[in-house]
Amino acid sequence: MKSEDKHDEDMLYKTECIDLAQDFDAGIAQAAELIRKGELVAFPTETVYGLGADALRSEAVSMVYAAKGRPSDNPMIVHVASIEEAAELAVVTQDAEKLMEAYWPAPLTLVLKNRGKVSPLVTGGLSTLALRMPDHPAALALIRESGRPIAAPSANRSGRPSPTKASHVMEDMRGRIPLVLDGGDSIVGLESTVISLAGENIVLLRPGIVVPESIESVLGKPVTLAQSLLEPMAEGTAPLSPGMKYRHYAPQAEVTLVEGTEAALRQKTMELYDAADQEGRCVMILASSENAPFYERRNCAIMGSRDDIPSLCRHLYALLRKADEEGMDVVLIEAVPAEAMGLAFMNRALRAAGFHVTPADPANV
Numbered sequence: 001m002k003s004e005d006k007h008d009e010d011m012l013y014k015t016e017c018i019d020l021a022q023d024f025d026a027g028i029a030q031a032a033e034l035i036r037k038g039e040l041v042a043f044p045t046e047t048v049y050g051l052g053a054d055a056l057r058s059e060a061v062s063m064v065y066a067a068k069g070r071p072s073d074n075p076m077i078v079h080v081a082s083i084e085e086a087a088e089l090a091v092v093t094q095d096a097e098k099l100m101e102a103y104w105p106a107p108l109t110l111v112l113k114n115r116g117k118v119s120p121l122v123t124g125g126l127s128t129l130a131l132r133m134p135d136h137p138a139a140l141a142l143i144r145e146s147g148r149p150i151a152a153p154s155a156n157r158s159g160r161p162s163p164t165k166a167s168h169v170m171e172d173m174r175g176r177i178p179l180v181l182d183g184g185d186s187i188v189g190l191e192s193t194v195i196s197l198a199g200e201n202i203v204l205l206r207p208g209i210v211v212p213e214s215i216e217s218v219l220g221k222p223v224t225l226a227q228s229l230l231e232p233m234a235e236g237t238a239p240l241s242p243g244m245k246y247r248h249y250a251p252q253a254e255v256t257l258v259e260g261t262e263a264a265l266r267q268k269t270m271e272l273y274d275a276a277d278q279e280g281r282c283v284m285i286l287a288s289s290e291n292a293p294f295y296e297r298r299n300c301a302i303m304g305s306r307d308d309i310p311s312l313c314r315h316l317y318a319l320l321r322k323a324d325e326e327g328m329d330v331v332l333i334e335a336v337p338a339e340a341m342g343l344a345f346m347n348r349a350l351r352a353a354g355f356h357v358t359p360a361d362p363a364n365v
């Protein structure tokens with residue numbers, strides 16, 4: 001019997017970490033066996049690391065909620081290795097099939113009508129099911145070799161940034177799960193785009209690097225943006241995606257997004273930095289490579305280039321974790337325009353900042 005306090009402070013597992021670059025086949029075989037036995041395995045995907053369980057077994061799925069410390073009304077994405085497997089678990093409409101054929105395997109999750117085959121704990125009681133075929137050889141090999149659909153949220157403790165390296169998973173999950181597969185750094189670095197096809201309108205529930213404009217061009221139909229992508233959930237509304245109501249991606253530090261262009265943005269960032277610094281607080285700027293040289297002696301970490309939004313997305317979570325590790329009190333993040341892939345970056349950065357944004361004053365340069 002697994003006791004209730006299985007996931008308390010005690011180190012209940014001696015968590016093993018297998019480097020897939022050294023031993024791909026043995027790592028996948030061991031992980032697949034654990035999944036079939038109803039145990040949990042953390043594995044790499046192209047977006048972020050997932051914490052996987054056999055989606056057909058309630059006992060395994062309930063262990064995911066416990067290991068993450070996640071509220072059980074927040075449903076999970078089920079990972080499959082083909083369109084056929086998706087069609088067994090959910091109703092694949094014409095639009096869904098078009099998207100699967102155009103993108104999968106991809107960082108694109110589709111919310112469809114549930115056929116009720118996976119454990120009801122996966123969906124938290126919803127009549128819909130979120131499905132994704134990940135674009136990562138290890139994730140696909142694990143699904144195929146285990147012969148199971150794999151329910152997997154991001155492999156972080158609830159409220160921490162999603163893990164983009166195996167070492168992040170070890171920080172959060174050591175002692176709580178038996179195995180972590182190390183597939184190196186996640187290429188995308190932010191979670192998948194989530195689109196609902198289960199209602200009358202096609203709705204973007206979570207932005208990612210597959211952008212709504214691209215989905216619209218495949219379907220020839222408009223995609224509606226959920227209300228809470230760039231602002232807190234409106235009071236009293238039922239969330240379309242339960243994950244939206246929880247504070248997410250939050251580091252310990254106080255995070256502020258600085259919005260503006262060029263010189264004004266830099267000026268405001270330096271002002272905020274210097275004010276906090278004078279109060280004796282530890283500050284870190286998450287900057288673009290273009291702006292970093294202007295910050296001179298100030299503590300600054302480069303996310304990537306403003307001309308390459310995916311590079312900013314790839315490093316955001318790892319740098320939020322680094323800020324925590326280094327005991328920062330204040331983190332200042334340079335904002336980007338919330339359009340195309342910038343929408344995904346801003347959606348996550350705003351949540352990390354608890355929607356705390358400081359606009360730069362263009363007149364004050």
Ligand code: TXA
Pocket residue numbers: 045047048049050051074075076077107109111123126128129130132134152153154155190191192194205206240241242243244
């Ligand atoms: O990139 C990703 O999607 C990663 C990797 C591991 O695949 N997974 C991930 O899972 O981000 P998670 O659990 O951290 O986020 C899943 C999101 C949550 O916001 C959840 O509320 C939403 O998808 N979701 C899941 N099932 C849903 C459903 N049936 N209807 C609406 N939203 C759903």
Ligand code: MG
Pocket residue numbers: 153154162
């Ligand atoms: Mg998550």
